Amino acid sequence: MAAEKLIFSQIPLSKSDLNPSPINQFQTWFHEATLCGQPEPNAMTLATVDQNYDVTARTVLLKSVDEQGFVFYTNYLSPKGQALKAIPKAALVFWWQSCQRQVRVTGTVTVVEAKLSDDYFASRPQDSQIASIISKQSEVIPSRDYLLEKFNEMQSRVQGKPIPRPDFWGGFRLIPSTVEFWQGREHRMSDRFKYLNVDDIWQIVQLSP
Numbered sequence: 001m002a003a004e005k006l007i008f009s010q011i012p013l014s015k016s017d018l019n020p021s022p023i024n025q026f027q028t029w030f031h032e033a034t035l036c037g038q039p040e041p042n043a044m045t046l047a048t049v050d051q052n053y054d055v056t057a058r059t060v061l062l063k064s065v066d067e068q069g070f071v072f073y074t075n076y077l078s079p080k081g082q083a084l085k086a087i088p089k090a091a092l093v094f095w096w097q098s099c100q101r102q103v104r105v106t107g108t109v110t111v112v113e114a115k116l117s118d119d120y121f122a123s124r125p126q127d128s129q130i131a132s133i134i135s136k137q138s139e140v141i142p143s144r145d146y147l148l149e150k151f152n153e154m155q156s157r158v159q160g161k162p163i164p165r166p167d168f169w170g171g172f173r174l175i176p177s178t179v180e181f182w183q184g185r186e187h188r189m190s191d192r193f194k195y196l197n198v199d200d201i202w203q204i205v206q207l208s209p
């Protein structure tokens, strides 16, 4: 592992290394994060702003990425869900310490197709499905026992039968307008390249660390 880490840590990043597509570049770095031994490379910080201009960030899991954008799943009625409904803009940050790499993404957010959410919900362990249904995400609760009671009640009611996805839970897709790749280097002289979507063409600029 140490040898693998050496492959990707503190190695120079040049413009000529970069794929013309930031998504392809992200997929390469994501793969290399796993090779570096980065635990949970799909954990990302998601920052949102609500209608009062209050900014909040939290961790969510990236579940898929392709040319359309970055997809994660959550409760649509949660604070993040409500913020994204009011102001459909967000930022993502990945920090892959094992490779000394950071990726920052900004863009607009849309609700994913119902079928995609249905398929993803169906793929989750049933106990996770139950947790998503009985938890009114981020509401104050009196105790863990209160939650457990609701969990156990639903578990015994469904008895393993398939649970349809509730309409308050599903995916969001962040469609990127900028993607920045940061490679840590010696003396804080890190390499940074930012992709900017200009009229549907990706331009790449180099940034000072």
Ligand SMILES: Cc1cc2nc3c(=O)[nH]c(=O)nc-3n(C[C@H](O)[C@H](O)[C@H](O)COP(=O)(O)O)c2cc1C
Binding pocket: 043, 056, 057, 058, 059, 060, 061, 062, 072, 073, 074, 075, 078, 079, 080, 081, 137, 138
């Ligand atoms: C590693 C990690 C992954 C998480 N992944 C998700 C996720 O994919 N979806 C989600 O709704 N919450 C996820 N959470 C919980 C969120 O960080 C957060 O507590 C919750 O979504 C409520 O956020 P909100 O009040 O800003 O809406 C995750 C937490 C951690 C620490």
